[in-house]
Amino acid sequence: MxxxxxxxxxxxxxxxxxxxxxxxxxxxxxxxxxxxxxxxxxxxxxxxxxxxxxxxxxxxxxxxxxxxxxxxxxxxLNMPVNPRELVAQAMTSPLGELGEALVRTVVTAWANPVIRPAATSLIRGMLSSQSATKLMQSFLQKELLARLGRSLPPADADRRAALAATQIIGMIIGRYIIQLEPLASMDDDEVVACIGPAVQWHLTGKMPS
Amino acid sequence: MxxxxxxxxxxxxxxxxxxxxxxxxxxxxxxxxxxxxxxxxxxxxxxxxxxxxxxxxxxxxxxxxxxxxxxxxxxxLNMPVNPRELVAQAMTSPLGELGEALVRTVVTAWANPVIRPAATSLIRGMLSSQSATKLMQSFLQKELLARLGRSLPPADADRRAALAATQIIGMIIGRYIIQLEPLASMDDDEVVACIGPAVQWHLTGKMPS
The missing domain is CATH 1.10.10.60 (Homeodomain-like)
Incomplete structure (x- = not known):
């Protein structure tokens, strides 16, 4: 570290x-x-x-x-960008468009040639050991999920925020770290159109009781 | 390695x-x-x-x-279980239930006290360096995504398989590696009920053209 x-x-x-x-x-x-x-x-x-x-x-x-x-x-931690600001920026979108806005914000940040390598190595580092992951867990939970949760229907806010995070994290890992095809080669608009609705589902779709 | x-x-x-x-x-x-x-x-x-x-x-x-x-x-690579067999097992389910079946298979494997620590450290290791990730990329693509794709509507099979993989990978990372709450504390049935539909969306939902 x-x-x-x-x-x-x-x-x-x-x-x-x-x-x-x-x-x-x-x-x-x-x-x-x-x-x-x-x-x-x-x-x-x-x-x-x-x-x-x-x-x-x-x-x-x-x-x-x-x-x-x-x-x-x-x-x-040498973070190339403040994820809290990225989330805040996406959250200016109406709730019904938040899924796409969050994905759009992430792919736009990753398209930046300065951010991309730094963010990629940060994520590798954060996942490599238990202590590094624990550090990220606390930051993600406090700084990003709690903030996202405040824009969501209160009853299920925490659960929805965490579920939406799984889809966004999986998109980052699949597209930028593992580079699964054809996902890695899609253009950003297509990624937003494909992943946005799944994030939106977690944010506002039907939840099991 | x-x-x-x-x-x-x-x-x-x-x-x-x-x-x-x-x-x-x-x-x-x-x-x-x-x-x-x-x-x-x-x-x-x-x-x-x-x-x-x-x-x-x-x-x-x-x-x-x-x-x-x-x-x-x-x-x-000291893999505790053959992921190809897990996918094959899930794929005995009808296409309309495949999303839930895939998530169920993963959470059931992870609930196994022998598999869990080995799978967790394998995933950490695979994501830690570019060469290790590249190795996994090729295995995932050839052994899992291609196989999953063969059960899907041919037009979009590759894209759907990769998108479904992002949701499953994100679920694994979020629940078992980063341990985001309340996701980490949910029981397996709840995880299947929450993540299954998002995976199903990628497999059979509307795709952007």
Whole structure:
């Protein structure tokens, strides 16, 4: 989980830039501490205060560089994009179109040549060990599913959010990681048209009692 | 990918069992060669003959111990169950019930305390690196999706099989690997009732043209 090497130079180094150099090393120190903290106690139990203590810096400095715990998490794990913002963006669609909107948001993000390789290796890493998966579980559950659930009919919100997530996760794994055909070669519109209705079914279709 | 240590004693060793001991070591030698062969050239291009050559044994011996290429693959990767047999079993159901039958087959296999940990670590391993994933891709495509496709309306068979696979893969990852709630705590009947219809949608529902 130590991804410090991914941030070799948060600020440029060199003569005449001593402040930049210090900033970079403080930032790296915080990210290293955050990676340890998240890996050890999980996303939910981790705190900015405790990360600051591990890094030997003031909490205010952590807030200054990373805003909040989620921002810190995203950077510590080298997330190329904030999934919470992606979900928020999809959720501007009406409930009856949310399935397609969620799939559209994911395939559009993945089509981005900067996001795609980073997201792919992040997902591989997150699934590779039990501790990494546990970390993702807590983030997914708190940051994405709970948020999605708030837009859904209250009675079954949690169940529907988790079921919709299975279809989206399976689409990501099948299309981008395993690259099953013809799914991997379809264009994005076709994927949205094929997977969207299945996600929508989980969100608003008939549920077994 | 070297899982030789998983087979410490295919046959019991000890005084008076020299033949058993030899059998075990030959078997291990073949499995080691098979792991190398599959990792290097992939499932599709691998051959019994080439594995035999790597192991320095006669092809007939490989057939004797492992029957065919699929049997060898399953054992080399330490697969706890033959997914081809699981799919074949589900496919005795009528087409209109195939979605539920496939999900039922998977959750029943995963409920088996011997299969579950082995299948979980197999899936983690297969997703962890590009070469391991590629190996699975070829097996999934050839052995499972193609077989499933043969039971489907021919026009869209390949697409439907891949789409159904995304929902089943997502269910496995979400329920057993990431353990999203409330999905992880649902009983098997509820999972079948919730995920089955989405799989069925992919198999027989309306397809975008």
């Amino acid at each position: 130590n991804q410090e090497s991914e941030y070799p130079n948060a600020a440029p180094r060199g003569r005449g830039r001593p402040r930049g150099s210090t900033t970079g090393s403080t930032r790296r120190k915080i990210l290293k501490a955050a990676t340890e903290e998240f890996s050890t106690v999980g996303f939910e139990a981790a705190s900015i205060r405790s990360v600051a203590r591990r890094a030997g810096v003031d909490s205010a400095l952590v807030h200054h560089y990373f805003k909040d715990k989620t921002g810190l998490f995203l950077e510590a | 070297n899982q030789e240590s998983e087979y410490p004693n295919a046959a019991p060793r000890g005084r008076g069992r020299p033949r058993g001991s030899t059998t075990g070591s030959t078997r291990r030698k073949i499995l080691k060669a098979a792991t190398e062969e599959f990792s290097t050239v992939g499932f599709e291009a691998a051959s019994i003959r080439s594995v035999a050559r790597r192991a320095g044994v006669d092809s007939a011996l490989v057939h004797h111990y492992f029957k065919d290429k699929t049997g060898l693959f399953l054992e080399a």
